[in-house]
Amino acid sequence: MNKHLQSVRTFHERLNVPQAVPGESMKLSDMEIIKFQSLLMEAGSELLKAIKAGEMAEILLGLIDLAYVALAALARQGADIVDQPIEWRLDGFVLSVMRIVSDKINDCSSGEPDNYSAVYCLCVHLSRGFVNADFDKAFQCVELHALLRLSKSGESLYDDTEHRRTAKLKNSPDLSECLYE
DSSP states (O other), rough: HHHHHHHHHHHHHTTTTTOOTTTTTOOOOOHHHHHHHHHHHHHHHHHHOOOOOOOOHHHHHHHHHHHHHHHHHHHTTTOOOOOOEEEEEOOOOOOHHHHHEEEEEEEEHGOHHHHHHHHHHHHHHHHHHTTOOOHHHHHHHHHHHHHHHHHHOOOSOOTTTOBOOOOGGGGSSSGGGBOOO
């Protein structure tokens, strides 16, 4: 199992978030598809706002958040990551990033695990190719930050019903150390 997916599963177990047993392919209900689509669109919007601001650490955080939502949908279904080739190359235009992110999020309206995997794979690819950052290190920083907040105050970055990110950037970890120079 993918290590990031395993981390999400472990975090959700601590929060008692329902998820299928790994390998037990469970279809999402229509309402769950809508919930995850809403979360993906929210994370995608935050990512595009970060791109507009031009802050690489915020863009990286947006990619981690988007990947997390995709992984949460996979965990809920009991699915695993299916590595997918990404057909995006650094072309100097942020519009191409916007298009591919929007398209991959839109594809998830099917509720199919392959499409959530594609969003995750895109986030990894853009972290390395567009942001020039260490995705693994950034994911671990965000995960550690979430666990520390949970253990200190019982507060999670996600509420227990919608898994929505409630903390804003001021409460998020600084990912600038994850950027390559």
